[in-house]
Amino acid sequence: MANLHINDIQVGYPGKKVIHGLTLPPLAIGEVTVLAGPNGAGKSTLLRAIAGLLRMTGSIRFDEQELSSFSIQKRAGYVSFMPQAVPTDINLSVIEAIISALKASPLDAVSDDNLTLHHRAIAVLERIGIAHLALEPLNQLSGGQRQLASLARTVVREPKILLLDEPTSALDLRHQLKVMRLARSFAADGRIVIMVLHDLNLALRWADRVIVMDQGAVASQGHPTEAITPTVIEQVYGVRIRVENCSRGLPNLIVDREI
Numbered sequence: 517m518a519n520l521h522i523n524d525i526q527v528g529y530p531g532k533k534v535i536h537g538l539t540l541p542p543l544a545i546g547e548v549t550v551l552a553g554p555n556g557a558g559k560s561t562l563l564r565a566i567a568g569l570l571r572m573t574g575s576i577r578f579d580e581q582e583l584s585s586f587s588i589q590k591r592a593g594y595v596s597f598m599p600q601a602v603p604t605d606i607n608l609s610v611i612e613a614i615i616s617a618l619k620a621s622p623l624d625a626v627s628d629d630n631l632t633l634h635h636r637a638i639a640v641l642e643r644i645g646i647a648h649l650a651l652e653p654l655n656q657l658s659g660g661q662r663q664l665a666s667l668a669r670t671v672v673r674e675p676k677i678l679l680l681d682e683p684t685s686a687l688d689l690r691h692q693l694k695v696m697r698l699a700r701s702f703a704a705d706g707r708i709v710i711m712v713l714h715d716l717n718l719a720l721r722w723a724d725r726v727i728v729m730d731q732g733a734v735a736s737q738g739h740p741t742e743a744i745t746p747t748v749i750e751q752v753y754g755v756r757i758r759v760e761n762c763s764r765g766l767p768n769l770i771v772d773r774e775i
């Protein structure tokens with residue numbers, strides 16, 4: 517099965533190295549990986565590097581092919597990135613924004629007529645539960661509604677690798693669960709899902725694998741309860757926590773205090 521292999525990558529910005537020689541275990545299709553870690557740890561930088569938005573050295577291979585050898589269009593067909601900050605100045609309705617994302621990917625949209633594009637866009641809006649917002653102007657949505665519309669734009673092209681940067685940060689409790697359930701179902705469709713989350717309880721409950729980053733490196737990784745331990749969290753975030761099973765037997769993180 518095709519895996520994503522990230523090997524010895526170095527990424528940064530002009531005059532600033534952020535990630536120095538990071539290697540991850542292979543990330544498999546069907547899995548949801550959560551990137552966690554403190555502010556500034558390099559999580560978004562890693563997602564941007566996988567998306568091909570930053571210069572880097574090292575190797576990112578999918579299905580035995582270097583992503584850097586792909587044309588921009590081919591890479592965009594494989595990898596889709598939902599940024600943390602959703603633009604507020606796009607003068608389009610929700611459905612127009614989704615259709616424009618489809619049209620921006622000539623690989624799969626070139627043969628589709630307008631009606632087919634419309635149907636694909638509506639199907640995604642229905643799956644995410646925001647079909648009722650289809651005709652609303654993007655710039656008049658609430659923060660949470662805009663985040664769901666951004667998710668729809670990101671998944672509509674059906675990429676193999678889905679990169680979601682804090683996709684639940686503006687969402688209420690019910691929509692947080694909805695997005696986590698969707699992330700699992702996108703993975704089950706045959707995708708690799710990598711998402712940045714600050715909510716470690718969501719990570720404990722929904723991820724297959726958690727990678728805790730600190731200062732551009734991996735502090736711990738593995739099954740959620742192996743990666744999120746009191747020792748690691750104390751070292752990385754400087755807070756004392758407990759992970760206890762709730763009455764339903766599910767792991768629950770309790771924050772006791774700053775150190």
Ligand SMILES: Nc1ncnc2c1ncn2[C@@H]1O[C@H](COP(=O)(O)OP(=O)(O)OP(=O)(O)O)[C@@H](O)[C@H]1O
Nearest residue numbers: 529530532534553554555556557558559560561562
């Ligand atoms: N466009 C940029 N130019 C220069 N430095 C940047 C840029 N974007 C991020 N950085 C720096 O890279 C480092 C890692 O930032 P990054 O956004 O990857 O962290 P993060 O783990 O996603 O943080 P957060 O949880 O706060 O979103 C930080 O020191 C940040 O200042």
